[in-house]
Amino acid sequence: MNEAEAIRLAQQGDAGAFERIYRLHSRRVYALCLRMVGNTAEAEDLTQDAFLQLFRKIGTFRGESAFSTWLHRLAVNVVLMKLRKKSLQETSLEETNDPDDDSSGPKREIGAPDLLLTGSIDRVHLQRAIEQLPPGYRQVFVLHDVQGFEHNEIAGLMDCSIGNSKSQLHKARMRLRELLQETLRDIARQERQAAKSGGTD
């Protein structure tokens, strides 16, 4: 059963078609939710909510846009709405919400060594760093760099200007760089300690 057929049958209420659509798209939607909220239980709830809304509205899908785009936008809206409702933290892009960031622009660490991240970090490190980002930064970063949304789309989804989206993305990347550099320093420190303790044995 291809996607178009699955959509047609799902519009008639066919259970198998619903499951087919779910299997086709659940990974991407779940990944989006997981990276936006950084919590598996919440990500599962959000994934369910997103598909529930999708299936409630599937009868209105007329095929003018790509189904995956439609679904993905819907999923993003579900996540953003949930985050707003929960008021975890201020998510407005009109103001800086990184408690560590007291300047309007990205910081440069004067005198700090420039640790080249290339070849030293992997996806696991990055995932952990993303989870430490303030929600506003994390949302823009996930939407743009992980999910591939354009700034104009993010601006529409998050009700902010394109300039703000770009600014938040840059700050998010700079903050990630700092976090990853800290990770590299921790790793180097642990290796030195291991070498020391190995030498004393």
Added chain:
Amino acid sequence: MQCEQFEQILEQQETAELPKPALEHLETCESCRTLSTDLATIHELAMELGNEGVVPPDRVWISLRNQLEAEGLIRDLQTIPPGSSQVARGWWSFLQQPAIAGGFLGLVLVASATVGYLSNFAQTAVNSKLTIQQEVSAVPSAESVFKEEVLTVADESIPGLQRQDTAVTNSIRRNLQIVDNFIAICEKSVREQPDNQMAREYLYGAYQQKAELLASAMNRSMTGGLQ
């Protein structure tokens, strides 16, 4: 160009789109070159994250499916056994749509109500109907008790009907056949999915319709019809 200016440009544009002055700055400034490389590394890793398969646990689909069933958004064609005829499948597909099922049951109800209006319902059948209405909500054993009762009434009613007006008798027989078919389909569904509350409710509804039809049929046989 100063490093701060370079960063401002970097904020607005991706590395690949940097203007010539920024590129010239990159060639001479190691710090900005490292920054630019790091940000590109982060971007590349993020894209890999986006392509990485993260599989939601099966409980998400199970929970979602239960919710969809509870809302009546989905129906399951697989509840019909493989050996069933195409006609039965068609019936099942047709009847599983809530609006159609409701309409169908409504038609049966109207038919039985019309017949009932023309004659008086037997008190015993009314009592049976009330009993079923009270037990529709849950008790599984009520299903078998009621079924037995309905079949007994059917055996007693139909022969009596044969002596009455042929057109009305045929009409009631056709309606009974329709309801019987529906009951058979519902029973299969309930046997295969005992926890499916919707199938159970359809079954009780069908029993109820049959009780009403039989009540009117029995009454006709007792009173001698409308002649």
